[in-house]
Amino acid sequence: MTPTTYRIALAGLGNVGSTVLAILHREAQSLRKRYGVQFLVTGVAELGGGALDSNGLDLGLLLETLQAKRPVADLPRIGRPGMVAIELLEQAKPDMLLEATPVNLEHGQPGLGLVQAALQRNIHCILANKGPAALAFQELASMSDWGAGWGSDFNPDFVSVTGYKRPPKLRFNACVAGALPTTTIGSRDLAGCRVQRMEAVFNGTTQYILRAMEDGQSYAEALADAQRRGIAETDPSLDVDGWDAAAKLVIAANAVLGQATQLSDVEVQGIRTLSNATVQQELASGQRIVLVCLAELNGKRYQLSVKPIPLPLDHPLCRITPDEMAVVYYTQDVERLSIASSEPGPEPAAAAMIRDMLDIIRSDFERNT
Template sequence: MAERIGLALVGVGNVGRRFAKLLARKGETLRERYGLELALVGVADSSGAALAAEGLDPLTVVELKEWGQSVAAYPRYGRPGMAAVDLVRQAPAQVLVDASPVNLRDGQPGLGCVREALRRGMHVVTSNKGPLVLAYDELMGLAAESGVRLAFSATVTGGLPTVNIGQRDLVGSEIVLLEGVLNLTTNYILTRMAEGRSYAEALAEAQAQGHAEADPSLDVEGWDAANKLVILARSVLGCPATLDDVEVEGITGIGPDDLRRAKAQGKVIKLLARAEKTDAGYRLSVRPTPLEANHPLARLTAHQMGVVYHTDINGTIMAAIVEEDPLPTAAALLRDVVNIYRGGR
């Protein structure tokens, strides 16, 4: 008999909606392969919530959002005006799935929801970088005190298991250099500009395809990649870094002449996140970097992200993903939920 796991989902945007669809699409697989029945018992967006111990229909949640409505309009179980943190307090859930928007000012609403869930003894799975960047030590401490898991592989490079590779597969290794193209928006823009499009044209394409927000500043100024680098520094490198420790330069100063000059030299410009081990620790940076054309990250196409781990005993490991929409990020949330109940395998 399958073990029933109640989920509370906060955030029903691009990632959250796809996660809800996966619950419906993969339900039979999860029961048969892993003995798990994942039940959506609560969901919240910016206008309210829906709450039902017997479970909500994930596809009804998706339909409401695609019709431009709040989940608070869910028949019978809708709770207009209910705050996300109140849903976390009341939902009969064992796991919080946080797909709320990134907020680097104060981390809300995600940070408050994650804190409350951990204090309640709920596992937390998140795609939201904000709480980890702002309060990593506090949240990991709360998880340890409550004897629960805080899983966040979806926060870095979407569906690519960058965090998992570093934490699980490189045990015993010293990572002497980490390199990554961690932001899809900037990689898309730079790749299209190298093909002859202007910055404005490439950005408009990225926005039309859902890779870039209406305000792309977090991406194009390099801060999204810096956030991800901080998470990798804390979780994989054991480096107590903050955003203040990262040298950050975005792509807004890169023009056609820079790309042509790099190409003439046999190089490709990528927004490169880098953590290099020094005698004093790790030096962290995010900046546009001309890479030799045979560098693994130079070969990434417009819809790809990738990471390279240079180690002392495990050689050099490169992994990449083609992520044309947020489905792999939603799948990473699902992966983390399942792995919690499989003992982290």
Template structure:
């Protein structure tokens, strides 16, 4: 059995849940894939620890669930430092990057991924920031440009377990993609659904916050930028279109009127915040905006807790996928499938 060492940067909901999930998958990975994954380093906002002999996944996860800094777990003789130094010094096969998304400069995740790839580590990202701000650079350091380079994977950064990237890159290989439509923001999906039931925008937002789905500052979601970030990644990774946020037209859900929602529902469809890439003049027109979906649209019957994507192509026709998930488990599952893909 082959053992791969990894370091995990970021121990928030995604990082902690990933460790919990992995601690229950050891037998499955061994039996199905002849694979073992060993955590040799972890980092959070308190700092980082490095343990070449391995860390107890369940113990680290429980420590974080108790809202305690990971450096408190360092044993005698174990290295302590910060996250960047961990990536610079640790001997590991994989860097798993799950720090909070930073869309100003991508840090600290961006430098961590740069260093990890340059040191020969495969990089698996749940964080969107590095990809939105520096996709072309990171792709150039990875197997996405040079087959012999370390792998860069990030399927969990675009819709959790939804196979948004894999459908486009793998399953539509050889096809010309004519249009992509995606509902990939859970907060706006819930708010618009609640509004279609008669709630005001303010009440729907408050309910989403009470449920822990919307952030205390929901602007990234409700103004459309989270969906826009994911469309930037799709455009770069799937459509081979060098893209930044400046290339998108983005409209949030703040201006949606109850009458529009009710009309869409009465017609048998619904309104969603739709991210669209449409082939045009040798490139693609990219937009994010609230859109009324007709009753026969593949995404029209997504529930309040579902996300989905549709690809239209010349030889494969229409290809759609949807996912229903609670919490960060989908992103964690996507990170694990990326690791398995890399080592197979």
């Protein structure tokens, strides 16, 4: 069978973006055999430039260049010094945009503008950058397949604000705790159930720090250790102040709980002020402090918060390792459903992006048959 070819543009060549390239390179034959698809990466962009080839970039060459910490823009013939990510949409002519640029939770740029421009051009979008979905979910939904709604809100005659009767698809599983299928479980596997409560550990940095503090390290020592290991950023504010977790909770509230939500709707408290004495005292009393993302149904709306909370040691969120993230759903009919994933590096998030790409292809196939 001749594989169906999909042209791919990738914005962002950091840890997640480069790992996506590595998976596509390694699994090219498997993807053709198992799914009948061939992904042709026709353009990539990073800060300072990019690379283009309408016949498909040599992924091995790109990976060697990134491993050597050289700019892809310097590559002969295919390098494009000074090219910005939005030029990918015109020059790479992609069927799908993979957005993995750095997160900005103030205004979402440049990722938000790039995703908006792609959807305007009827290009499917797969996000690892949570900024666009956290800051502008409802707008992006109106430009994509999410705007058609679901259940009683489903509109089979939906036409996106961009005028497409068959609007482009938007996927963002990698934005909500990497490989953890938070939105898939909540919206598909619990379909028909009314979620009454959702609890989650959505931030790996704070999970690592809190567990290190249980072992006797101070907050400052645990943070410094996390930074040395590459778990925490040089500026860890988004993580330790709770905003990274809050952004993921906002996406889950919009996508799973069906509640239009912004960051300002979430009560946020980080872990900076916790002492290891407090953490160890709770542990001695049979509880473990966890930075909990909580959505709890109160009447017709969910109350949303991100806070360090002591939980009993037999709670699912207390049984995960320092490298894991997890989500627990509670409904009337499924009393409790919990799932955890190990997230020691960028591979799980990259794998989630590949999963989203295949989901888009599958949904296109189902619609065409």
